[in-house]
Amino acid sequence: MSKPAPLIVLAGGSGFVGRHLAARLTAGGYRIRILTRDSARVRNLRVLPTLEILAHPAIYHPGLIAQAVSGAQILINLVGALHEGRGHDRQFEWTHVGITRNLLAAAAGSGIRHYIQVSALGTDAPQPTSRYLASKARAEALVQSSALDWALVRPSVIYGPDDDFLMRFVELLRFAPGVFPLTCPDSKFAPVDIDDVVKALLTLIDQPSQNRITYRLDGPETWTLRETVNAVANLIQAPRLIVGLPDWISWLMGALLERLPHPPFTLDNYRTLKAQEVLCSYGQVARTHGFEALGIVPHLFLNRASMYLRGSRPVGPGTEGVVAPGTTGLA
Numbered sequence: 001m002s003k004p005a006p007l008i009v010l011a012g013g014s015g016f017v018g019r020h021l022a023a024r025l026t027a028g029g030y031r032i033r034i035l036t037r038d039s040a041r042v043r044n045l046r047v048l049p050t051l052e053i054l055a056h057p058a059i060y061h062p063g064l065i066a067q068a069v070s071g072a073q074i075l076i077n078l079v080g081a082l083h084e085g086r087g088h089d090r091q092f093e094w095t096h097v098g099i100t101r102n103l104l105a106a107a108a109g110s111g112i113r114h115y116i117q118v119s120a121l122g123t124d125a126p127q128p129t130s131r132y133l134a135s136k137a138r139a140e141a142l143v144q145s146s147a148l149d150w151a152l153v154r155p156s157v158i159y160g161p162d163d164d165f166l167m168r169f170v171e172l173l174r175f176a177p178g179v180f181p182l183t184c185p186d187s188k189f190a191p192v193d194i195d196d197v198v199k200a201l202l203t204l205i206d207q208p209s210q211n212r213i214t215y216r217l218d219g220p221e222t223w224t225l226r227e228t229v230n231a232v233a234n235l236i237q238a239p240r241l242i243v244g245l246p247d248w249i250s251w252l253m254g255a256l257l258e259r260l261p262h263p264p265f266t267l268d269n270y271r272t273l274k275a276q277e278v279l280c281s282y283g284q285v286a287r288t289h290g291f292e293a294l295g296i297v298p299h300l301f302l303n304r305a306s307m308y309l310r311g312s313r314p315v316g317p318g319t320e321g322v323v324a325p326g327t328t329g330l331a
């Protein structure tokens with residue numbers, strides 16, 4: 001009788017990265033178990049073969065977590081949030097640190113050796129100024145001090161067909177009446193394709209020898225936020241005058257918008273974006289373990305964004321008029 005395929009638990013597998021990873025893993029014959037607080041979030045994934053969904057509002061609490069990971073060989077933690085909400089279970093401390101602690105304990109208790117955590121760029125800054133990055137850094141420290149065969153990945157902003165990045169700008173640009181005010185326009189980052197992130201995770205799953213290493217996953221080019229929005233505007237043929245807001249207004253926008261029930265931008269997001277600016281400059285030298293170490297050549301942003309945004313254009317398939325990094329102004 002042939003051995004059953006390994007079972008991989010995806011904590012936070014209902015999200016953007018989880019959905020793409022689950023599709024690739026089930027296609028590769030792995031058995032997948034997605035942990036979620038709400039099964040409605042994974043309704044579309046039910047069609048995948050060899051996929052099991054475990055849903056409970058308190059799935060990461062000590063009473064349930066051991067059962068949730070039992071029988072698995074690999075545990076991947078994709079839980080993360082950019083914003084905090086009301087209540088203990090929606091604070092960064094719980095979302096990033098508390099859940100990581102409980103997952104590590106559950107993995108150790110149920111004999112799982114192989115643990116992968118998706119963190120974020122900026123956690124190695126000497127003193128992370130954003131609460132998001134600081135909590136991600138504390139979670140990383142827990143992983144790195146565990147006795148498991150762990151791997152950490154720190155992606156830059158990830159884009160793809162159903163992301164919360166390109167698609168958010170598409171929506172905002174559509175509503176903007178000619179002029180598009182942009183917070184933190186000069187923040188720099190190296191956008192990374194979802195396919196490349198999934199490839200990196202698949203490599204780490206298949207090659208446990210690559211473990212006890214932290215991988216920086218950033219795209220091959222550095223873009224400012226203004227350049228990125230400009231490119232998106234051109235790709236969807238929604239020309240707008242992009243007006244970069246001064247730093248103090250960006251700060252004020254964060255302070256005001258974070259009072260909304262579902263804030264699009266918060267002061268902590270502002271601090272995270274500012275941290276990315278610093279990162280891009282020292283990131284060039286710190287890129288020791290990354291795609292290269294995993295044998296992956298990451299995609300160029302413009303080609304792939306153009307492909308993902310094809311359905312968002314009013315007419316025509318071309319990328320004419322799209323500006324490369326370094327060009328700003330009227331999109």
Ligand SMILES: NC(=O)c1ccc[n+]([C@@H]2O[C@H](COP(=O)([O-])OP(=O)(O)OC[C@H]3O[C@@H](n4cnc5c(N)ncnc54)[C@H](OP(=O)(O)O)[C@@H]3O)[C@@H](O)[C@H]2O)c1
Pocket residue numbers: 012013014015016017018035036037038041060077078079080081089090091094095099118119120121154155156157158159165
């Ligand atoms: N997307 C990016 O650009 C990017 C860049 C750098 C790093 N990352 C990191 O990569 C990981 C995956 O990102 P993603 O884009 O897939 O995120 P996502 O779409 O927001 O999904 C993350 C998942 O985390 C779970 N979650 C969020 N808050 C939670 C809480 N308080 N308690 C329990 N579960 C919670 C949610 O699952 P349920 O609601 O179903 O329970 C959600 O589906 C995250 O750790 C993120 O920080 C992402």
